[in-house]
Amino acid sequence: MRLLVSGGAGFIGSHFVKRLLAAGEDVVVLDKLTYSGNRANLPDGVDLIHGDIAEPADVARAAEGCDAIVNFAAETHVDRSILSAEDFGRTEFRGTQVLLEHIRDSGVRLVQVSTDEVYGDLEAGGSSKESDPLNPSSPYSAAKAAGELLIPAYVRTFGVNASITRGSNTYGPNQYPEKFIPLFVTNALDGAPLPLYGDGRQVRDWLHVEDHCAGIESVLRNGRPGEVYNVGGDNERHNIDVAEKLLELTGADRSLLRRVDDRPGHDRRYSLDTAKLRGLGWEPRIPFDEGLRTTVEWYRDNRAWWEPIKSGEYREYYERQYGERLSTSSPV
Ligand code: NAD
Ligand code: TYD
Numbered sequence: 001m002r003l004l005v006s007g008g009a010g011f012i013g014s015h016f017v018k019r020l021l022a023a024g025e026d027v028v029v030l031d032k033l034t035y036s037g038n039r040a041n042l043p044d045g046v047d048l049i050h051g052d053i054a055e056p057a058d059v060a061r062a063a064e065g066c067d068a069i070v071n072f073a074a075e076t077h078v079d080r081s082i083l084s085a086e087d088f089g090r091t092e093f094r095g096t097q098v099l100l101e102h103i104r105d106s107g108v109r110l111v112q113v114s115t116d117e118v119y120g121d122l123e124a125g126g127s128s129k130e131s132d133p134l135n136p137s138s139p140y141s142a143a144k145a146a147g148e149l150l151i152p153a154y155v156r157t158f159g160v161n162a163s164i165t166r167g168s169n170t171y172g173p174n175q176y177p178e179k180f181i182p183l184f185v186t187n188a189l190d191g192a193p194l195p196l197y198g199d200g201r202q203v204r205d206w207l208h209v210e211d212h213c214a215g216i217e218s219v220l221r222n223g224r225p226g227e228v229y230n231v232g233g234d235n236e237r238h239n240i241d242v243a244e245k246l247l248e249l250t251g252a253d254r255s256l257l258r259r260v261d262d263r264p265g266h267d268r269r270y271s272l273d274t275a276k277l278r279g280l281g282w283e284p285r286i287p288f289d290e291g292l293r294t295t296v297e298w299y300r301d302n303r304a305w306w307e308p309i310k311s312g313e314y315r316e317y318y319e320r321q322y323g324e325r326l327s328t329s330s331p332v
Pocket of ligand 2: 078079117169178179180181183195196197198202203204239
């Protein structure tokens with residue numbers, strides 16, 4: 001199979017590229033190389049086209065001769081979408097539409113990588129099933145929902161061969177250090193504060209990146225057109241408990257943990273019902289304690305990967321996001 005992986009230079013996409021290359025597939029990557037896209041995530045010699053999924057000419061060039069497209073390309077950080085949402089609409093909605101227009105008359109298979117955040121807050125309990133209504137809360141999750149809504153419309157109207165995955169919070173090596181786990185790990189390794197939003201009692205369902213990629217591969221190979229598949233870790237944790245575990249694994253002092261002003265509109269809890277994907281033979285395999293331990297080891301051993309990232313644009317973003325919050329923070 002010749003496969004186009006859009007957004008393949010990012011965190012999850014690059015793990016997926018390595019996985020599919022190891023399975024003997026022919027892979028080409030299309031990536032805009034935004035702040036979170038990184039050539040260093042990919043093995044040497046990978047066919048990488050620097051381009052934008054929202055540009056039809058870039059997609060046509062990259063998708064030439066491909067049998068399938070797996071779309072990871074997105075603006076992916078909720079906090080950045082609160083600071084400025086513009087790029088989110090363009091990549092998530094317009095970009096997905098360009099991909100769908102490209103495959104419309106071609107029979108090329110598309111897997112759209114979406115998120116559990118499209119279901120919105122599940123504070124009241126229960127787990128989201130694929131048939132549940134979408135109720136996104138943040139500009140990020142609303143843009144993801146808008147993009148994925150095009151899929152059933154193009155399946156029904158044009159008969160395109162496309163499926164959707166909705167993954168839960170993912171962690172592992174090569175994750176850009178703006179997200180909760182890599183931010184806390186790299187700050188702890190540097191002796192910098194760990195900014196815990198609000199009461200820290202929010203719940204996320206953590207999934208190792210290899211398990212997430214295995215779920216997406218399963219949908220690529222065996223998923224049915226027009227269907228949605230949840231990919232979750234069945235591993236719900238309070239943020240505060242994950243933070244405590246990271247302090248233990250990094251050996252950092254507990255005084256680094258700081259309570260800061262909450263994120264506006266912050267979803268309290270996500271939870272996925274994964275029975276449908278388990279029906280295709282998939283299940284998450286990496287226990288959280290083991291996955292977290294090896295992830296911390298990776299960041300400890302790969303400062304050369306993340307130290308250059310934590311300068312330049314990152315410092316500006318960090319100051320905007322955390323400067324005021326940390327100056328008014330309190331101990332946890
Ligand atoms: P990431 O930010 O590390 O990677 C995103 C990649 O997309 C980067 O390489 C970036 O350069 C590229 N990109 C952005 N805009 C582009 C455009 N217009 N054209 C081409 N490339 C573009 O994010 P990630 O965590 O690897 O997330 C990948 C996908 O998985 C996203 O669609 C995200 O919504 C979804 N997802 C992520 C998580 C998570 O916890 N990280 C959970 C569920 C779903
Ligand atoms: P994040 O990694 O941004 O993923 P998402 O918001 O998409 O779930 O955040 C995970 C959880 O950690 C979320 O409840 C917000 C919280 N969080 C903090 O408490 N402090 C931080 O600095 C960040 C980035 C996140």
